[in-house]
Amino acid sequence: MLLFLVICPIAAAILIIVGAPARFTALVAAILNFIVGIALFSEFDRSTAGFQFVRSFTVSTDWRIHFAFGVDGLSLLMVLLAAIVTVSAIWFADKIDDYERAFYACLLFISAGAIGAFASIDLFFFYAFHELALIPTFLLIGIWGTGSRVRAAWKITIYLSLGSFILLIGLILLYQSLPPPERTFDIRELLQASVVHPIAVPDQRHIYLLLLIGFGVLISLFPFHSWAPDAYASAPAPAAMLHAGVLKKFGLYGFLRLVIPMLPDGAHYWTELLVILLLGNIIYIGLVTIAQKQLDWMLGYSSVMHMGYIFLGIASANVLGSTGAATLMFAHGLSIALLFGIAGQVRNRTGTLSFEDLGGLAKSMPFAGLAFGFAAFAAIGLPGFANFASEIMIFFGAFRHGWEMQRFHLFQIATVLALWGVVISTVYMLRAYRSTFMGTMPKRWAKLIDLGAGLRIPVALLVAGLMCVGFFPQTVVNIITPAIRTYFTTTK
Amino acid sequence: MIAIPAPHLEIDVLILGMVILVWETFTTTTNKKVFAYIGMIGLTLVFIASFFVASQPIGGQSGGFWNFYTADALAMFFKRFTLVTTILVIAMMIDYAPAMTKADDRASANLGEFFSLPLLTCAGLMYLVSAIDFIFIFVSLELVTISFFVLVSFTRRNPIALEAGVKYLILGGVSAAFLVYGITWIFGATGETNLQRITAAFASGKIDNYAATFGAVLIIVGLGFKIAAVPFQIWVPDVYQGAPTPVTAFLSVGSKAAGFVVLIRVLQPFLMLPNMQRLVVLLALLTVVYGNLAALPQNNLKRLLGYSSIAHAGYLLIGIACFDGPAVTFYLVAYLLMTLLSFAVLIIVSQQTGDEISGFDGLGKRAPFLAFAMVIAMVSLAGLPFTAGFFGKFFIFASAIAQKQIALVAVGIVTVACGFYYYLKVVRAMYWPARNASHSVAGWQAVVKNETITVSPLSRAIMIGLMVATIVFGVYPQPILRAITPQRRQVATTSTSTH
Numbered sequence: 006m007l008l009f010l011v012i013c014p015i016a017a018a019i020l021i022i023v024g025a026p027a028r029f030t031a032l033v034a035a036i037l038n039f040i041v042g043i044a045l046f047s048e049f050d051r052s053t054a055g056f057q058f059v060r061s062f063t064v065s066t067d068w069r070i071h072f073a074f075g076v077d078g079l080s081l082l083m084v085l086l087a088a089i090v091t092v093s094a095i096w097f098a099d100k101i102d103d104y105e106r107a108f109y110a111c112l113l114f115i116s117a118g119a120i121g122a123f124a125s126i127d128l129f130f131f132y133a134f135h136e137l138a139l140i141p142t143f144l145l146i147g148i149w150g151t152g153s154r155v156r157a158a159w160k161i162t163i164y165l166s167l168g169s170f171i172l173l174i175g176l177i178l179l180y181q182s183l184p185p186p187e188r189t190f191d192i193r194e195l196l197q198a199s200v201v202h203p204i205a206v207p208d209q210r211h212i213y214l215l216l217l218i219g220f221g222v223l224i225s226l227f228p229f230h231s232w233a234p235d236a237y238a239s240a241p242a243p244a245a246m247l248h249a250g251v252l253k254k255f256g257l258y259g260f261l262r263l264v265i266p267m268l269p270d271g272a273h274y275w276t277e278l279l280v281i282l283l284l285g286n287i288i289y290i291g292l293v294t295i296a297q298k299q300l301d302w303m304l305g306y307s308s309v310m311h312m313g314y315i316f317l318g319i320a321s322a323n324v325l326g327s328t329g330a331a332t333l334m335f336a337h338g339l340s341i342a343l344l345f346g347i348a349g350q351v352r353n354r355t356g357t358l359s360f361e362d363l364g365g366l367a368k369s370m371p372f373a374g375l376a377f378g379f380a381a382f383a384a385i386g387l388p389g390f391a392n393f394a395s396e397i398m399i400f401f402g403a404f405r406h407g408w409e410m411q412r413f414h415l416f417q418i419a420t421v422l423a424l425w426g427v428v429i430s431t432v433y434m435l436r437a438y439r440s441t442f443m444g445t446m447p448k449r450w451a452k453l454i455d456l457g458a459g460l461r462i463p464v465a466l467l468v469a470g471l472m473c474v475g476f477f478p479q480t481v482v483n484i485i486t487p488a489i490r491t492y493f494t495t496t497k
Numbered sequence: 498m499i500a501i502p503a504p505h506l507e508i509d510v511l512i513l514g515m516v517i518l519v520w521e522t523f524t525t526t527t528n529k530k531v532f533a534y535i536g537m538i539g540l541t542l543v544f545i546a547s548f549f550v551a552s553q554p555i556g557g558q559s560g561g562f563w564n565f566y567t568a569d570a571l572a573m574f575f576k577r578f579t580l581v582t583t584i585l586v587i588a589m590m591i592d593y594a595p596a597m598t599k600a601d602d603r604a605s606a607n608l609g610e611f612f613s614l615p616l617l618t619c620a621g622l623m624y625l626v627s628a629i630d631f632i633f634i635f636v637s638l639e640l641v642t643i644s645f646f647v648l649v650s651f652t653r654r655n656p657i658a659l660e661a662g663v664k665y666l667i668l669g670g671v672s673a674a675f676l677v678y679g680i681t682w683i684f685g686a687t688g689e690t691n692l693q694r695i696t697a698a699f700a701s702g703k704i705d706n707y708a709a710t711f712g713a714v715l716i717i718v719g720l721g722f723k724i725a726a727v728p729f730q731i732w733v734p735d736v737y738q739g740a741p742t743p744v745t746a747f748l749s750v751g752s753k754a755a756g757f758v759v760l761i762r763v764l765q766p767f768l769m770l771p772n773m774q775r776l777v778v779l780l781a782l783l784t785v786v787y788g789n790l791a792a793l794p795q796n797n798l799k800r801l802l803g804y805s806s807i808a809h810a811g812y813l814l815i816g817i818a819c820f821d822g823p824a825v826t827f828y829l830v831a832y833l834l835m836t837l838l839s840f841a842v843l844i845i846v847s848q849q850t851g852d853e854i855s856g857f858d859g860l861g862k863r864a865p866f867l868a869f870a871m872v873i874a875m876v877s878l879a880g881l882p883f884t885a886g887f888f889g890k891f892f893i894f895a896s897a898i899a900q901k902q903i904a905l906v907a908v909g910i911v912t913v914a915c916g917f918y919y920y921l922k923v924v925r926a927m928y929w930p931a932r933n934a935s936h937s938v939a940g941w942q943a944v945v946k947n948e949t950i951t952v953s954p955l956s957r958a959i960m961i962g963l964m965v966a967t968i969v970f971g972v973y974p975q976p977i978l979r980a981i982t983p984q985r986r987q988v989a990t991t992s993t994s995t996h
Contacts, residue, residue, distance in 0.1 A: 137883060
């Protein structure tokens with residue numbers, strides 16, 4: 006079943022290239038994937054921590070590379086996120102004039118890349134599947150983008166290829182840091198081997214730094230973030246939804262999956278650096294976000310900013326904070342996808358996303374206004390949405406990291422500052438909401454058509470996901486925690 | 498089970514080439530393509546025959562010719578590699594024939610020779626990968642080089658082709674001189690020309706290290722010309738641009754692969770000498786940096802592929818510097834697939850809109866199939882996963898990291914990112930217009946005029962085959978890694994003995 010999730014989008018993409026009707030095939034594949042994802046979620050055995058639904062094919066015996074898939078709670082949640090966002094992204098796609106087939110094929114390839122990366126339990130394919138999405142992203146932004154799309158396409162591609170090559174070097178070093186007979190690309194065996202033979206501390210330090218930079222570029226960690234706003238502002242809405250919502254979580258997932266369990270000493274050594282960088286994300290990028298004058302740029306920056314919270318959860322190095330980080334990855338994926346989706350619809354109807362030109366759109370597009378409102382409140386972190394549940398876990402987790410200290414600890418200061426970030430995000434989200442959907446409406450927007458009945462389904466899906474996890478966080482928390490708990494019991 | 502002695506393969510290819518050459522002179526057929534098909538069928542038969550070669554007697558490394566010749570796993574693998582390359586190149590030549598008539602109307606009368614010469618080159622390359630004696634290396638190298646002299650300047654009334662031919666002739670001559678001079682120094686120092694006995698002589702420790710090092714450096718210079726390593730790469734862009742495109746493809750794949758096989762064999766004894774590894778590392782560094790940086794501003798696709806072949810030579814040299822035979826072999830196979838694929842597309846497209854990158858503008862609309870094939874080729878050259886090119890880079894860099902060659906890895910990070918830029922430039926051209934350019938570029942005019950490109954069934958089949966192989970080896974590299982396993986062991990022992 007897990008294999009189906011990866012193969013289905015690729016097969017659909019090939020069918021589309023060969024000549025199947027593009028939108029229909031893509032949508033069918035995405036819905037099938039969604040159903041299978043839900044089925045996996047319900048069949049998943051919550052009582053154990055190990056990988057389930059494992060399927061493995063040997064690729065190279067010399068290098069011990071396997072084409073292997075399996076999920077534990079953490080990766081299952083990510084796969085589910087990818088499935089949900091794929092359905093809504095494809096649903097949100099508008100009529101495409103040029104290269105319609107290629108457009109849907111690219112979207113499906115991104116989806117397959119993300120699902121493959123999350124479901125791989127082999128280091129090699131974990132990396133390889135993520136790279137599968139690189140060229141489709143380049144084409145999506147370059148061919149169908151808006152604004153300075155060519156610049157954005159080059160920027161994201163060069164940036165991400167550089168980042169992922171650094172990542173590759175780091176991963177190869179990780180592989181080679183084990184004694185030769187233990188060397189394997191199987192993530193399960195790697196995790197066990199790193200417990201039996203902990204990697205030497207100096208090695209851990211430089212591998213961690215390489216992985217921090219590599220993953221950091223992919224996640225848009227503070228000094229490496231500049232590709233993200235450009236790319237998301239120019240990308241067509243479905244591409245931005247998939248990339249910001251799902252693909253960017255790959256780096257964070259990699260952190261939780263590999264870095265935290267395998268390089269605890271490296272992580273400890275570089276904690277201060279990471280905290281400073283993530284505060285850069287939250288505070289500096291937060292302020293930059295407030296200054297934006299266009300909705301798409303603001304959303305791009307806001308997605309960079311929220312990465313800071315997730316990093317805070319990961320850096321706190323305890324079960325509570327890491328679980329919060331994983332939940333926030335899910336929540337942020339849904340909320341940012343909804344925001345980009347609505348923004349894309351607004352752009353299609355008005356041709357602009359500049360705050361100066363917009364206003365009062367809630368009168369002509371009430372449903373879009375409502376949906377954007379939901380997503381904006383979720384992104385701010387209002388109670389009732391998944392983001393609240395996860396951010397509160399992150400803040401408590403991070404605060405607790407320095408609990409035994411007599412005086413204020415780095416993490417407590419960081420948490421206090423990060424809490425102010427919530428205020429920052431309230432400011433920019435509400436401002437964006439006001440200047441887009443509230444206020445006086447210029448006359449030319451009076452005849453805009455609201456989202457059709459068809460588009461309400463993906464909106465409902467995303468909002469339902471946010472609210473379910475918001476009101477019943479246990480549904481996801483109790484599948485993530487067993488996986489994360491093993492990290493902190495085995496490493497201590 | 499039939500067992501064919503290994504040297505028969507080359508003899509068959511030589512006879513085939515001669516027969517076609519003579520036959521072509523005495524027939525009155527005007528359709529010379531027949532000879533190309535005969536050549537391809539003949540080579541395919543030889544390729545099949547190569548799987549029935551009698552296995553070499555264990556213990557005796559030699560296969561005849563006074564210990565000049567070996568048919569070990571490495572040699573057999575690259576014989577097949579050469580055969581496949583030659584078959585594909587001849588297929589491309591069929592597509593290219595009309596363009597040649599356009600460039601030089603008298604060249605078309607000699608098409609029969611154009612189709613038969615690659616067979617002689619192929620025989621030379623096959624000898625070269627089997628050669629384990631300096632004399633034999635030199636002789637077979639000259640067989641290859643001389644047939645290339647003719648092929649490169651085949652459309653000699655075209656000034657660019659003539660320039661290419663002269664450059665290749667002069668630099669080829671110079672490199673041969675360096676090689677011979679180096680061989681004499683080695684002979685003077687060790688009294689041997691056979692590589693195995695040279696290894697033994699080095700192991701005995703009674704050798705004048707300076708003389709041997711000097712000879713080895715000269716040999717590396719000579720071979721450096723063949724594999725286009727910096728600073729011996731000056732001829733590459735001009736020759737690549739001027740030569741008929743299938744010949745360029747042949748040069749960049751066949752000639753380079755054989756050069757690397759010789760380098761693997763020759764360097765094995767010499768890497769015991771002090772400073773030899775450092776020299777190769779330096780060469781690799783210069784080559785990757787120069788190849789990638791110089792490729793960035795290119796606007797002509799043939800030149801771009803020329804610089805890219807320098808860049809790939811650099812990556813291969815990284816593999817050589819780390820003694821990793823299997824990684825080099827895999828990289829060469831990946832390089833064969835992706836380079837020939839891009840040349841195959843280039844040959845067809847350039848007949849409509851020329852071989853500038855702007856000629857590829859809008860190809861996604863004019864010929865979606867060719868554009869897709871080109872995307873696969875470029876993505877693989879850039880080294881993205883699920884293509885053979887990625888596994889190639891992966892193996893090379895994994896061994897560089899294992900050897901703690903930090904400089905090579907750090908430079909590699911930058912150059913790989915450069916590669917993304919110039920390869921994706923081609924992808925960009927095919928799907929959307931450049932920022933400043935209007936629709937006046939040749940490619941877009943073709944789009945406006947709604948011209949489409951017809952692809953012959955043979956080329957289409959070949960392209961599909963190359964694409965499938967690129968992706969299959971990008972997921973499942975095991976067959977190639979297995980094919981040269983004995984070589985792996987051999988390399989492993991050398992590298993342990995040098996440390």
